């Protein structure tokens with residue numbers, strides 16, 4: 535059997551659906567969904583409802599744990615670079631480019647750099 539995992543929704547088992555019923559006749563229970571793949575919350579939740587239930591229960595603790603913003607983040611010339619594709623040209627000749635959201639400057643970018651999620655010109659958050 536491949537890697538099956540449980541939906542992390544704290545109340546997933548309280549949804550009385552046919553696919554959650556487990557156990558022999560006379561001893562049936564509703565159980566948390568278990569699948570090889572989920573589509574919500576980075577693959578941790580079977581539905582938006584379960585994802586929201588998790589956040590309602592644990593969200594404040596998670597934000598406090600990982601760092602609550604207490605002042606605004608600021609976009610400057612140094613961290614405003616984003617990768618883009620120049621669709622003015624036809625598909626075969628499309629150009630990958632860096633664009634700066636503040637200065638509007640453009641710089642060349644190779645397709646490999648475009649696909650490398652670690653590659654950036656930004657020097658701050």
Ligand SMILES: [Zn+2]
Nearest residue numbers: 541546580584
């Ligand atoms: Zn669920």
